[in-house]
Amino acid sequence: MTELRQILIFLAAFLIVAVASNQISKVFLRIRLPLVTGLLVIGIIAGPDLLGLISSDAVKNLAFINDFALAYIAIAVGSELHFEEMRSRFKSIAYMTVSQMVIIFIICSAGVYILSGLIPFLNNLHIADRIAVSILVATIFIARSPASAIAVINELRAKGPFTQTVLGVSVLKEFFVIVIFTLTFTAAVTLVNETPLSADFIGDIAIELAMALVLGWLFGKLMELIMGISVHSRIKIALILLMGFGIFRLCYFIRDLTEKNFFAQIHIEPLLVCIIGSLLMTNRGKHRPEFLKTLKEAGTPVYVVFFTMIGATISLDVVSRWWTVALILTGIRLVSIIAAAFTGGVLAGDPMKFNKIAWAGYVSPAGVSIGLTAIIATEFQGWGKDLASIVMAVIILNQLIGPPLLKWAIIHLGESHIRTGRAFSATQGFSVLFGIENQSVALAMQLINNGWKVRLVSVGNTANEIVSSGIETARINQINSDTLKQVGVDMAESIVAMLSDDENFRICEIAYEKFGISEIIVRLNQRNNFTRFQRLGVKIVEPSTAIVSLLDHYVRSPQTTSLLLGMQEGQDTLEIDVNNPDFYGLALRDLRLPQDIIILSVTRGGLMIISHGYTRLRKGDVLTMVGSKKSLEEVKRKFGR
Numbered sequence: 001m002t003e004l005r006q007i008l009i010f011l012a013a014f015l016i017v018a019v020a021s022n023q024i025s026k027v028f029l030r031i032r033l034p035l036v037t038g039l040l041v042i043g044i045i046a047g048p049d050l051l052g053l054i055s056s057d058a059v060k061n062l063a064f065i066n067d068f069a070l071a072y073i074a075i076a077v078g079s080e081l082h083f084e085e086m087r088s089r090f091k092s093i094a095y096m097t098v099s100q101m102v103i104i105f106i107i108c109s110a111g112v113y114i115l116s117g118l119i120p121f122l123n124n125l126h127i128a129d130r131i132a133v134s135i136l137v138a139t140i141f142i143a144r145s146p147a148s149a150i151a152v153i154n155e156l157r158a159k160g161p162f163t164q165t166v167l168g169v170s171v172l173k174e175f176f177v178i179v180i181f182t183l184t185f186t187a188a189v190t191l192v193n194e195t196p197l198s199a200d201f202i203g204d205i206a207i208e209l210a211m212a213l214v215l216g217w218l219f220g221k222l223m224e225l226i227m228g229i230s231v232h233s234r235i236k237i238a239l240i241l242l243m244g245f246g247i248f249r250l251c252y253f254i255r256d257l258t259e260k261n262f263f264a265q266i267h268i269e270p271l272l273v274c275i276i277g278s279l280l281m282t283n284r285g286k287h288r289p290e291f292l293k294t295l296k297e298a299g300t301p302v303y304v305v306f307f308t309m310i311g312a313t314i315s316l317d318v319v320s321r322w323w324t325v326a327l328i329l330t331g332i333r334l335v336s337i338i339a340a341a342f343t344g345g346v347l348a349g350d351p352m353k354f355n356k357i358a359w360a361g362y363v364s365p366a367g368v369s370i371g372l373t374a375i376i377a378t379e380f381q382g383w384g385k386d387l388a389s390i391v392m393a394v395i396i397l398n399q400l401i402g403p404p405l406l407k408w409a410i411i412h413l414g415e416s417h418i419r420t421g422r423a424f425s426a427t428q429g430f431s432v433l434f435g436i437e438n439q440s441v442a443l444a445m446q447l448i449n450n451g452w453k454v455r456l457v458s459v460g461n462t463a464n465e466i467v468s469s470g471i472e473t474a475r476i477n478q479i480n481s482d483t484l485k486q487v488g489v490d491m492a493e494s495i496v497a498m499l500s501d502d503e504n505f506r507i508c509e510i511a512y513e514k515f516g517i518s519e520i521i522v523r524l525n526q527r528n529n530f531t532r533f534q535r536l537g538v539k540i541v542e543p544s545t546a547i548v549s550l551l552d553h554y555v556r557s558p559q560t561t562s563l564l565l566g567m568q569e570g571q572d573t574l575e576i577d578v579n580n581p582d583f584y585g586l587a588l589r590d591l592r593l594p595q596d597i598i599i600l601s602v603t604r605g606g607l608m609i610i611s612h613g614y615t616r617l618r619k620g621d622v623l624t625m626v627g628s629k630k631s632l633e634e635v636k637r638k639f640g641r
Contacts, residue, residue: 010058014065014309017046017053021308022300037399039304040392043311054312062309064245067270069306071244072298074178074271078278079295092161092348093168099344100169100337100362101142101176107336108138112329119325119390125383132188133383136376137391139184141333143177143369144170144362149406160415162354166361166406177369182208182269185375211254211268216276219247220285223277227287227294237298247273310373313385314392326393333394337362353413360409364402365395429453432489434507435498436473439523443496444471450572457487459499479506481514494519501529508538573600574632576639578621583639589613593638594631600624 025038046053113134149170226239248270258266338359345355373388410416430453433440444454456473476483497504504522511517520538533540602611603622
């Protein structure tokens with residue numbers, strides 16, 4: 001009972017540190033470094049070697065946290081292996097994956113073996129032990145982080161062959177690293193225990209892989225059952241993580257049981273079991289969309305807890321003593337990545353401009369690398385913890401340089417599609433509408449009646465006979481940044497694209513990337529084009545869905561619908577940008593607004609927040625209001641519009 005009480009105290013103290021770590025580590029995002037790096041650094045600072053907020057006893061007693069987190073990481077890796085999305089670049093992904101696994105493993109194994117002779121706690125080991133160290137470290141060095149790749153790709157809105165290949169290889173390598181680690185770990189244990197290599201050894205590995213496949217299949221089926229239960233998503237992810245933890249405990253039980261009662265130890269890699277179950281769930285499961293969404297929601301707290309704990313386990317004494325070794329290992333890994341990426345690209349027949357800088361996409365180590373390092377520290381007494389600290393130092397160095405290198409490569413190859421900053425102020429109340437037809441003309445007339453300046457633009461030889469003399473028109477023959485600038489897109493507060501989907505997408509892309517316009521509205525023609533517009537971040541109007549939604553709201557809430565559509569006489573809606581310093585920090589309940597004004601929503605940082613009377617305004621907030629036209633004019637003056 002006393003031991004349980006002590007564990008609960010350690011756990012409570014650690015969770016407080018983890019919450020603080022999550023907040024403090026966000027500072028690293030501001031200096032363009034990954035959140036993971038920040039969590040590791042905070043863990044180191046809070047660990048036994050510095051502040052001691054997480055003691056050595058706490059690290060030892062809370063080791064079970066790693067099993068929960070590693071289960072999640074393995075499941076997350078499997079969820080990224082969606083084979084349908086890899087088809088278009090499968091050849092490049094396959095060659096790049098194989099070349100990196102082979103070349104990086106060979107170069108790093110040889111480099112680590114040679115270097116081990118210079119490290120005091122390794123140079124006295126037997127040759128077999130040094131080989132075990134070499135193959136384990138080389139396996140860890142193969143992995144590349146899908147999480148950091150996805151973060152950079154999303155940040156840059158990157159797309160193109162290089163981006164597809166990097167993402168596909170990153171995900172596929174992380175899967176195979178776990179498979180290879182299962183083999184090398186078993187081989188390392190055999191070498192360290194001086195077990196002779198025989199046909200039985202090969203048979204044991206085959207049995208272990210077969211059992212992992214069976215358990216993985218069962219795990220996938222159980223996850224499918226859980227996702228089909230009608231409960232909150234948090235309960236589902238909790239059950240999945242508990243099952244993942246159970247997989248780890250079951251594998252440990254089988255290992256200990258076979259070691260005590262049989263001639264050979266059966267080591268089933270729990271990471272492999274979890275990743276197989278997740279892979280099946282992702283590619284064959286009926287609840288894949290909800291499964292992916294649930295995993296994503298759980299990611300942040302799991303990573304915060306795991307990486308903070310890993311940081312606390314790093315021995316600063318070892319790192320400070322052997323930082324030169326960490327730098328050399330980083331150099332060896334980098335050389336192997338350069339050789340492997342170039343070879344893989346050449347074999348796949350990729351353009352030479354890709355092959356020369358392809359290595360920049362594979363530097364960041366994977367999150368699972370840290371998990372595998374933790375396994376080494378736990379399983380190999382004596383040199384395991386010291387070796388893990390050096391490897392962790394290498395991982396941190398690579399985390400520092402990896403994301404910036406990938407970002408540079410994507411931008412250099414022209415696959416970045418980020419919104420440009422506007423070097424000028426948009427003309428308020430000015431909108432450019434693309435496409436001349438009855439709906440666009442009707443929209444233009446309504447905007448004009450509400451005080452907007454509107455320009456209708458036709459592309460090609462569209463006739464302008466239906467346009468009344470009160471609407472300004474223009475014509476362009478092709479869609480590019482120069483022609484869009486000629487018709488005033490660079491000064492527009494908003495644009496509306498009502499042409500074909502391909503033409504609309506080209507207009508939206510240029511307006512986003514070249515002119516930095518935030519208010520882009522597109523009328524969708526084909527439902528299957530929805531995703532690419534959504535990724536661009538534009539507002540999408542699909543006519544058929546919009547009509548059904550409108551009728552639904554009319555049935556359920558006719559008065560509100562009429563009000564919001566401006567069909568109530570004398571009523572209208574208004575969006576106000578909070579850019580007046582007088583209102584910063586002021587609560588909504590303290591705003592002196594006309595009595596017939598209702599605040600419908602507050603949008604902050606592009607996201608609608610749940611607001612109430614005590615919500616305080618911040619610079620850049622957007623208030624959506626409804627009320628009489630007279631009162632709305634008064635609000636405009638009050639906010640300085």
